[in-house]
Amino acid sequence: MIDSPADLQRRRFLRDSARYAAMLAAGSVPLLSTAAPAVPGPRQAAAPLATVRSGRLRGQAEHGVNVFRGVPYGADTRARRFLPALQELPWRGVRDASAYGSSAPQGGSDGPGSEDCLYLNVWTPALRDGGKRPILFYIHGGAYNNGSGSDPLYDGSALCRRGDVVVVTVNHRLNVFGYLYLGAFGDPALAGSGNVGQLDLVQALQWVRQHAQEFGGDAGNITVFGQSGGGAKIATLMAMPAARGLFQRAWTMSGQQVTAAGPRAASQRARIAMQAVGANDVAALRALSTEALLAATRARDPSRVEDTGLYLGPVLDGAVLPVHPFWPEAAAQSAGIPMVIGNTHDETRAFLGNDPANFALTWETLPATLEKEQYTDLLPSTVIAAYRRLYPHYTPSEVFFAATTAGRSWRGAVEELEARARQGAPTWAYQLDWGSPLDGGRFGAFHTLDIPLVFDTTGQPGSRTGGGDDARQVAASMSEALIAFARHGDPHHAGLPRWDRYSLERRETMLFDRVPRQANDPRGGERELYRQAPFIQRGTFG
Known part of the structure; x- marks a missing residue:
């Protein structure tokens, strides 16, 4: 007998109600309130209220911006370890959305x-006003292992007010919880693990697309942006059929994913992970506590080039990710x-x-020292000779930092830019040249420095930009470029010189500095030097 849609809906309601009751009994549901919000005092703005698919939310009004933190977009993944998540459970009353989620x-x-x-967090100038504002969706860094969306540098208030x-x-989900490939262990349900x-x-x-109108945004104008691992995750999304149509623009910062891990290499790493925790099969992995898994x-990666912890990242599984993101060409x-x-x-x-x-x-x-850290199989003597010819004023330490940057971090960006240019896709390149004045300027324009500049959060703890006029000026240039890109699909704005699309003929690049050019x-x-060795994305092979 085939159930009718009404029967299925009733069964689903009873199932979800039972799960919700069990969560209540276990104390795993955040406290909810059905009481009316407190009457604001003369200097206190009323708490903003929003209605989403699973219930009502009470946020906070902060300096003219409505903020909702710790908003669930999926259910607890413990019961679905290594499987796609379910939708979040509904709640009764008004859920407090003033604190970040786990x-x-x-x-x-x-x-x-x-x-x-x-959980996700939302900053918006207004609710339900038909504003159709561009939506900026940020994916945090930390490779595929660490990080969260609650870092003070990711506070969206300044971008809301500016643009x-x-x-x-x-x-x-991250690390073994989000990227452990178990597709070779016999269970078809784990093909996308x-x-x-x-x-x-x-x-x-x-x-976000479903609730864009509630938060004053445009469901048809979503820009994904991310730094380091966040940029790599965006590159991967661009090759995933499930992500097709979910965003209209992409902005990546020091984060690339040219190729994904092959299934054999990913399976090898899964076996190493299982050995590290004493698990003989998937059932044993699922039985482990979160801490034990x-x-x-902390296991070591089998890579013969890098001496690092176990690499866990996206996998060319033929299902969720059917092609490499940028090899042999950019995803069509x-x-x-x-x-x-x-x-x-x-x-x-x-680092x-x-x-x-x-x-x-x-x-x-x-x-x-260079041979250990450049992660490119070129003779150190060849690299050093080239840098001494290109930059005769460089000290040995300056050669070291420049060569490791070009050999480890920059090459993926060049690969992606070239693939997009061959495809004829609209693409722009930038390089942050402005360096932090802290520590005597010795760290220069280091990895992550562009985060507080793009978010315009140079005054937040951890920004390491200093509080000078130069930092604010560069932040204005970069944050305005992001906003222009989100609004028009082109990062140029009145505060910048001409910024052309990237081409193989000229390789146009915006250099962000006190005076951008x-x-x-x-x-x-440097680009020509490293073309002598093939580019191999970390994790692609064992």
Whole structure:
């Protein structure tokens, strides 16, 4: 007997009600309130209220911006470990949305996190006013292992006030919880397990599109932007059929994904993860506590080039991700999406500059240090000779940081730019040349420095831009470029010189500095140097 739609709806309601009751009994549902909001005092704005698919939300009014934090867009993933998430459960009354939700399980400052991590945050100038504002959807960095959407640098208030836009940040599953590929272990339901973190982002984008009008935004004008791992996740989304049509523009910052992990390499890493936690099969993995499973991230990667922790990232699984994002060509489904691809001039000073020895290198000690850290299979002597010819005034330490940046961080951006140019897709390139004045300027334009400049959050803790006029000026240039791009599909604005699309003939690039300028093929000599070795995206092979 085939159930009627009414029977199915009734059965689904009873099932969800039972799950909700169980969560209440376990104390795992946030406190809800059916009481009316407190009457505001003479200097207190009324708390904004929003209605979404699962209930009502009470946010906060902050300096002219309506803010909703910790909004669920999916259910607790613990019961669906390694599987696509379900929709969030409905709630009764008005849910408080004044605090950020849990980050994904991880180590470090954003840990320990929770498997109940599918939350997003919204900043908007107005609700339900038909404003059709561009929506800026930010995906955090931290590779595929760490991070959350609640960093103070990601506060969307300044962008809202500057550009009359809606800003969204998001948490999603990471590391073994979001990218452990178990498709080779016999269960067809696990075919997409290596990409469920990406599917979380798809689910969040669907939520944003569904509720755009409620938050004063335009469902047909969504810009995804992200830094480092966030940019890599965007590159991956551009090749995922499930993400087709969910965003109209893309802006990536020091984050690329040219190729994904192959299924054999991903399966090898899954076995290493299982050995690390003493699990013989998938059932044993599912039975582990969150903390016990997280221990798998501390295993060493089998890569023969990099000595790092276990790589976990998107997988070419033939289902969720059927093609590599930018190899052998850019994904056809995103050819019509305008895209900005950016980097910083001194990327690796962020993570190699913390060792004082790297600032005291000599011509004698440089070769061995460079061979360990450049992650490109070229003779150090070849690289050093080329840099001494290109930049005869560079010290050994300056050669080290420039070469590791070009060999490790910048090459993926060049690969993506070239693939988009061959495709004829609308693409713009930028490079942040302005460096932080802190620490005597020794870190330069390091990896992550463009985050507070694009968000216009230079005054927030952790920005490391300093509070000077130069920082505010560069932030104005970059944040206005993002807003212009979101609004018109072109990053140029009145405060910038001419910014042309990237082409293979001229390789036009906007150099963001105190005085921005466009240059053709900046660092062309470095680009030619590293063309001698094939580009291999981290994690592609074992």
